[in-house]
Amino acid sequence: MVLTMKTALVTGGNRGIGLGVCRKLHGLGYRVLLAARKLEDAECAASEVGGKTEPVHIDVTDEESIDACAHALEAAGVRLSALVNNAGASFDGFDRSVAARTLATNFFGPLRVTRRMVPLIERHACVVMVSSGMGHLSHVSRGLAQRLLDPKLALGDLVALMESFPREVGQNTHEKTGWPSNAYSTSKVGLNALTRVLAREIGDDGPLINAVDPGWVRTRMGGSGAPRSIEQGADSVVWAATLDPSGPRGGFFRDGTAIAW
Ligand SMILES: NC(=O)c1ccc[n+]([C@@H]2O[C@H](COP(=O)([O-])OP(=O)(O)OC[C@H]3O[C@@H](n4cnc5c(N)ncnc54)[C@H](OP(=O)(O)O)[C@@H]3O)[C@@H](O)[C@H]2O)c1
Numbered sequence: 001m002v003l004t005m006k007t008a009l010v011t012g013g014n015r016g017i018g019l020g021v022c023r024k025l026h027g028l029g030y031r032v033l034l035a036a037r038k039l040e041d042a043e044c045a046a047s048e049v050g051g052k053t054e055p056v057h058i059d060v061t062d063e064e065s066i067d068a069c070a071h072a073l074e075a076a077g078v079r080l081s082a083l084v085n086n087a088g089a090s091f092d093g094f095d096r097s098v099a100a101r102t103l104a105t106n107f108f109g110p111l112r113v114t115r116r117m118v119p120l121i122e123r124h125a126c127v128v129m130v131s132s133g134m135g136h137l138s139h140v141s142r143g144l145a146q147r148l149l150d151p152k153l154a155l156g157d158l159v160a161l162m163e164s165f166p167r168e169v170g171q172n173t174h175e176k177t178g179w180p181s182n183a184y185s186t187s188k189v190g191l192n193a194l195t196r197v198l199a200r201e202i203g204d205d206g207p208l209i210n211a212v213d214p215g216w217v218r219t220r221m222g223g224s225g226a227p228r229s230i231e232q233g234a235d236s237v238v239w240a241a242t243l244d245p246s247g248p249r250g251g252f253f254r255d256g257t258a259i260a261w
Contacts, residue, residue, distance in 0.1 A: 008241060009033040009073075009080055011058055011113060012087030014041040016219035017130065020234030021084055021241070022049050028242065030082070035069070037062075037087070060087045060109030063116075070116045080121045082241040083207075085110035086130040090184045090221055096170035099183040106187035107162050111194060114209075124245035127209040128237055129195045131252065135188025135211070137261050141178030148193045149261065155197050162190045192252060192261055199250025208247050210240045213254040 008025045012018040014036035022032045026049050034049065035058040036042035042055030056072075059065045073080075089105040091098045110129055121127070137145040147153070147161075165186055168174035179186050195211040202209060214233030216226040222233075232255075239256040251258050 005029065005031045005052065006081035007031045007033065007078055008082035008084065009035060009056070009117065010084040010086055011035045011060055011109070012037075014038075014045040016221065017214050017217055017230060017233045017237065018084070018086040019045055019049075020230040021086060021237050022046075022053060024231075024234050024238045025082070025241065026051055026053055028238070033073070033078075035087075037065075058087075058113065060085075060113055061104045063112060066112055066116045070120065073120055078120060080117060080125055082126045082128070083114065083117055083121060084128045084130065084237060084241050085113055086128075086237065088130060088221070094169070094181055094183060096166050099169040099174075099186070100166040102183035102187045103162055103165060103190065106184070107190040107194065110191060111159075114198065121207050123206060125207040126241045126243050126247075127198075127207050128240045129191050129209070129211040130237055131191050131195070131211040131213055132184075132188045133213050133215075133254075134182070134185040135190075135192045135213075137189065137192075139180045139182070139185045140189055144178030148189065149196075151200065153193065153197055155194075155201065158190070158193055158197055162186075165190075195252070196250055196261075202249075204249065208240075208243050208245070208249045210243075210248060210250065211252045212237050212240045213252065213259060215254060 008030045013022045013034035022034050031052040033056050034046045035056045037059035039057040046053040046055040199209045214236045215228045217228045217233035218226045236255050
């Protein structure tokens with residue numbers, strides 16, 4: 001019997017929850033492609049995780065870096081069993097520039113990476129969008145929530161809606177549309193909508209794409225006062241990265257339990 005090793009790609013794998021996810025997947029026997037926006041950070045973290053952990057360079061805001069990584073993986077004949085879109089950022093302040101930078105990382109980043117990696121993804125691979133409780137629809141107006149939940153919402157419409165957010169922040173009209181004055185929250189609301197739209201487009205016979213809330217975790221982003229450890233946050237993510245083909249699709253989960261959008 002030939003046992004083939006499963007391969008997982010984790011963005012933002014050099015620290016925090018992403019590094020925790022890499023460690024756990026490595027422990028489960030995965031070959032881990034640990035991606036970081038600085039190759040030297042990926043190399044350092046990959047050597048810490050050990051075994052078959054390989055450093056790769058991906059800045060999720062930089063299409064060229066994603067493309068170069070995908071080309072290299074294609075050339076090496078890599079097939080992905082799991083793609084964990086973990087890289088994320090939260091910036092201080094709230095203005096047009098902060099809104100644009102936050103969405104570039106937390107919404108357009110996972111969209112770019114997922115789209116480019118699709119040809120490398122196995123039929124029943126797991127794609128995880130690392131989201132947040134801050135992405136709950138209670139953060140937007142009821143009208144906007146309905147729009148985002150519309151089962152006919154097309155990817156192009158969602159992209160246009162997210163592109164309009166920084167513009168509206170610049171004009172101070174975003175609250176009229178129903179958005180909060182919080183770029184991080186908006187980015188994760190958008191990421192959850194992206195999860196639903198992609199899951200619907202993919203259908204029931206392709207990769208299992210789900211959003212996960214790791215909970216409030218003690219990382220650089222979460223701060224030292226957060227109640228959950230990196231291991232707990234990573235467990236929540238790894239659950240969705242290791243589903244079998246009969247597992248759920250297009251849902252939002254914390255610790256393996258479905259939570260409300
Ligand atoms: N911690 C929490 O309480 C919490 C709660 C809910 C959701 N989350 C989500 O969990 C994920 C991981 O967060 P964390 O708490 O582990 O945060 P973290 O410790 O601040 O780590 C963030 C990771 O994302 C990477 N990153 C940021 N911008 C990037 C870019 N443009 N390209 C590639 N990588 C980039 C960082 O790389 P650098 O080292 O180069 O900066 C780092 O590896 C995020 O999506 C976050 O929104 C966290």
